[in-house]
Amino acid sequence: xxxxxxxxxxxxxxxxxxxxxxxxxxxxxxxxxxxxxxxxxxxxxxxxxxxxxxxxxxxxxxxxxxxxxxxxxxxxxxxxxxxxxxxxxxxxxxxxxxxxxxxxxxxxxxxxxxxxxxxxxxxxxxxxxxxxxxxxxxxxxxxxxxxxxxxxxxxxxxxxxxxxxxxxxxxxxxxxxxxxxxxxxxxxxxxxxxxxxxxxxxxxxxxxxxxxxxxxxxxxxxxxxxxxxxxxxxxxxxxxxxxxxxxxxxxxxxxxxxxxxxxxxxxxxxxxxxxxxxxxxxxxxxxxxxxxxxxxxxxxxxxxxxxxxxxxxxxxxxxxxxxxxxxxxxxxxxxxxxxxxxxxxxxxxxxxxxxxxxxxxxxxxxxxxxxxxxxxxxxxxxxxxxxxxxxxxxxxxxxxxxxxxxxxxxxxxxxxxxxxxxxxxxxxxxxxxxxxxxxxxxxxxxxxxxxxxxxxxxxxxxxxxxxxxxxxxxxxxxxxxxxxxxxxxxxxxxxxxxxxxxxxxxxxxxxxxxxxxxxxxxx
Amino acid sequence: xxxxxxxxxxxxxxxxxxxxxxxxxxxxxxxxxxxxxxxxxxxxxxxxxxxxxxxxxxxxxxxxxxxxxxxxxxxxxxxxxxxxxxxxxxxxxxxxxxxxxxxxxxxxxxxxxxx
Amino acid sequence: xxxxxxxxxxxxxxxxxxxxxxxxxxxxxxxxxxxxxxxxxxxxxxxxxxxxxxxxxxxxxxxxxxxxxxxxxxxxxxxxxxxxxxxxxxxxxxxxxxxxxxxxxxxxxxxxxxxxxxxxxxxxxxxxxxxxxxxxxxxxxxxxxxxxxxxxxxxxxxxxxxxxxxxxxxxxxxxxx
Numbered sequence: 001x002x003x004x005x006x007x008x009x010x011x012x013x014x015x016x017x018x019x020x021x022x023x024x025x026x027x028x029x030x031x032x033x034x035x036x037x038x039x040x041x042x043x044x045x046x047x048x049x050x051x052x053x054x055x056x057x058x059x060x061x062x063x064x065x066x067x068x069x070x071x072x073x074x075x076x077x078x079x080x081x082x083x084x085x086x087x088x089x090x091x092x093x094x095x096x097x098x099x100x101x102x103x104x105x106x107x108x109x110x111x112x113x114x115x116x117x118x119x120x121x122x123x124x125x126x127x128x129x130x131x132x133x134x135x136x137x138x139x140x141x142x143x144x145x146x147x148x149x150x151x152x153x154x155x156x157x158x159x160x161x162x163x164x165x166x167x168x169x170x171x172x173x174x175x176x177x178x179x180x181x182x183x184x185x186x187x188x189x190x191x192x193x194x195x196x197x198x199x200x201x202x203x204x205x206x207x208x209x210x211x212x213x214x215x216x217x218x219x220x221x222x223x224x225x226x227x228x229x230x231x232x233x234x235x236x237x238x239x240x241x242x243x244x245x246x247x248x249x250x251x252x253x254x255x256x257x258x259x260x261x262x263x264x265x266x267x268x269x270x271x272x273x274x275x276x277x278x279x280x281x282x283x284x285x286x287x288x289x290x291x292x293x294x295x296x297x298x299x300x301x302x303x304x305x306x307x308x309x310x311x312x313x314x315x316x317x318x319x320x321x322x323x324x325x326x327x328x329x330x331x332x333x334x335x336x337x338x339x340x341x342x343x344x345x346x347x348x349x350x351x352x353x354x355x356x357x358x359x360x361x362x363x364x365x366x367x368x369x370x371x372x373x374x375x376x377x378x379x380x381x382x383x384x385x386x387x388x389x390x391x392x393x394x395x396x397x398x399x400x401x402x403x404x405x406x407x408x409x410x411x412x413x414x415x416x417x418x419x420x421x422x423x424x425x426x427x428x429x430x431x432x433x434x435x436x437x438x439x440x441x442x443x444x445x446x447x448x449x450x451x452x453x454x455x456x457x458x459x460x461x462x463x464x465x466x467x468x469x470x471x472x473x474x475x476x477x478x479x480x481x482x483x484x485x486x487x488x489x490x491x492x493x494x495x496x497x498x499x500x501x502x503x504x505x506x507x508x509x510x511x512x513x514x515x516x517x518x519x520x521x522x523x
Numbered sequence: 524x525x526x527x528x529x530x531x532x533x534x535x536x537x538x539x540x541x542x543x544x545x546x547x548x549x550x551x552x553x554x555x556x557x558x559x560x561x562x563x564x565x566x567x568x569x570x571x572x573x574x575x576x577x578x579x580x581x582x583x584x585x586x587x588x589x590x591x592x593x594x595x596x597x598x599x600x601x602x603x604x605x606x607x608x609x610x611x612x613x614x615x616x617x618x619x620x621x622x623x624x625x626x627x628x629x630x631x632x633x634x635x636x637x638x
Numbered sequence: 639x640x641x642x643x644x645x646x647x648x649x650x651x652x653x654x655x656x657x658x659x660x661x662x663x664x665x666x667x668x669x670x671x672x673x674x675x676x677x678x679x680x681x682x683x684x685x686x687x688x689x690x691x692x693x694x695x696x697x698x699x700x701x702x703x704x705x706x707x708x709x710x711x712x713x714x715x716x717x718x719x720x721x722x723x724x725x726x727x728x729x730x731x732x733x734x735x736x737x738x739x740x741x742x743x744x745x746x747x748x749x750x751x752x753x754x755x756x757x758x759x760x761x762x763x764x765x766x767x768x769x770x771x772x773x774x775x776x777x778x779x780x781x782x783x784x785x786x787x788x789x790x791x792x793x794x795x796x797x798x799x800x801x802x803x804x805x806x807x808x809x810x811x812x813x814x815x
Binding site: 584587601605612615619 | 778
């Protein structure tokens with residue numbers, strides 16, 4: 001048992017990979033146990049992720065070197081002090097993202113097992129799903145730049161293959177093709193920057209590059225390429241072209257997991273901005289660039305969402321808008337990074353608000369997509385013009401959709417209110433105009449969701465939906481898991497912020513702590 | 524000047540590849556532009572490892588007393604080639620599915636998602 | 639338009655040599671340039687040669703169906719992950735080189751510096767090369783066969799039915815040559 005606990009970060013990716021590789025053989029020879037196998041595999045992976053996260057919260061940063069006996073440092077004895085092993089470095093921020101990925105991926109598996117029952121090609125579908133889970137877990141845990149790029153590409157390939165799974169007359173292939181082209185160009189830009197950094201510092205380890213980083217022309221070019229490529233992956237304006245197309249044609253459970261994958265792209269962006277570069281440059285300019293990206297995402301996302309008739313495309317534009325909130329909060333924290341007084345008074349709150357919004361967004365947006373997917377599963381239409389009066393038949397789905405809609409609009413006592421309040425307060429102290437824009441966007445979000453709720457669930461019962469029943473129990477179980485977290489995080493925000501979010505914020509702001517944890521205080 | 528020639532070639536290739544992706548209407552040509560972009564980044568990575576008068580970084584029957592070029596960037600390039608194979612295969616299969624359902628590979632005609 | 643008897647025979651003769659060359663690249667991956675992916679891609683080239691010379695339906699009937707290639711791919715992947723996890727069980731490190739310098743299957747010690755290479759060194763690395771080699775071979779062959787399945791190929795009867803008309807236009811006597 002000690003062997004398992006010492007090697008937890010390796011098991012994070014080994015267990016989903018092993019279960020994914022066994023799935024085609026199980027699907028061919030023993031198809032009866034396929035559903036049970038995927039549920040057990042996803043539960044095991046999520047359990048390992050949660051245990052790893054709590055180990056990090058209680059004992060500090062975990063540094064794990066691959067290919068060495070357990071407990072070895074990243075720098076072997078005979079290498080002259082240069083760390084050359086591939087390492088996983090899980091600090092507070094990584095543990096935070098692991099938690100959100102673990103919860104959403106398990107809830108979605110419960111939903112998918114019952115919504116994919118009559119489809120074909122299930123073995124490869126679940127194998128790709130486990131590969132996507134392994135990719136997300138690896139991307140937020142790694143401490144090596146090239147390993148980050150490899151997991152980024154695994155995410156984009158597995159995501160594009162899953163998006164195009166149900167062909168539906170070709171539109172799924174079109175959405176997946178756009179998603180794949182945008183993500184591949186982004187990945188190649190990241191690789192170009194990694195090459196630039198390797199040529200200067202002769203190391204791929206994040207801590208080694210961070211301890212020697214200066215500000216030269218090549219590093220500025222690398223930084224610009226990183227921001228562009230990772231903002232492309234996270235789906236913020238002006239690179240949001242692939243996000244609504246891909247999210248609207250994918251199966252509904254898959255969209256919920258792809259939101260977590262795009263937030264892993266946000267993880268990469270913040271890790272590079274805060275830990276790799278940190279305060280070697282004038283953070284005010286860069287902070288304002290991130291703030292402008294965030295404000296543009298918020299405004300353009302919500303204004304393009306209002307006239308949409310396809311309900312999943314509308315939800316995808318709202319996802320773009322909510323990404324703007326996260327960029328706004330963390331951008332404010334970046335802008336005041338060099339100023340200790342402002343940092344202590346409102347910068348810390350802004351950072352915690354932005355990070356808290358990441359996990360809240362994964363929960364309530366996942367819940368909304370699952371609820372909308374349940375409606376599409378039973379009725380078969382996805383245009384708002386044709387739906388109506390479904391509240392009579394699908395009571396549970398209506399309640400879950402209502403909870404999700406209130407959470408995204410920022411109404412207490414749900415979790416959206418807690419994180420949005422922190423963002424409003426701190427951004428108001430920084431610059432009042434931005435806070436007012438954020439509140440206006442929140443009101444427009446509420447209006448848009450009231451329209452959707454009214455046209456989907458309210459009104460008289462339409463004759464063609466008279467026999468529509470409630471969805472199967474497993475789908476409701478998946479939605480219940482997400483609802484528990486939406487309500488729980490909303491009722492006890494202090495507990496969550498002090499125990500889960502504050503370590504993540506401290507880990508990002510403290511660049512020196514990260515370097516010391518990996519290099520042992522020497523270099 | 525002669526040592527900078529590979530970097531100039533990388534810049535030219537990236538320019539041509541980006542122009543192909545953005546300007547061409549045929550989906551197959553867009554996929555080819557993406558393959559060219561990936562080849563340009565691979566060339567950049569391999570060129571970074573070059574050392575003057577170096578030999579291949581292999582110990583089996585190597586000549587004595589010579590510098591070796593960097594092997595790490597060659598491992599990065601190899602991984603990128605593998606990723607590129609998988610990505611190109613997936614993109615070509617998606618283009619085949621689109622051709623079967625839409626009847627065309629013209630990018631202007633693929634507007635069914637915007638309504 | 640068939641590809642002709644010469645190409646079919648030459649393809650069938652060349653394929654064993656391509657397979658052997660690819661296998662050589664896979665096995666000697668820790669000594670010379672090459673390794674898992676490169677060797678697997680070369681072996682898949684042999685399958686591509688067969689696919690080009692024969693029609694897809696003939697390939698499926700005479701040679702190997704697609705499901706066998708997918709099983710080969712799964713076998714390669716399972717060998718890789720089991721060898722990596724065996725490092726966890728035997729010596730408490732994921733992907734730890736637990737066969738290095740033990741005198742077992744690939745367990746001779748490696749000499750430092752320039753040496754004529756010894757095939758039986760380097761621990762689990764040749765085993766991982768082999769696993770990746772057969773996985774890449776299975777996966778690339780399956781991809782090629784699925785892509786060829788999407789093409790519209792004329793069957794042999796349609797070819798024979800068209801041929802007399804073609805040769806009549808060209809002025810040949812007596813139908814299909």
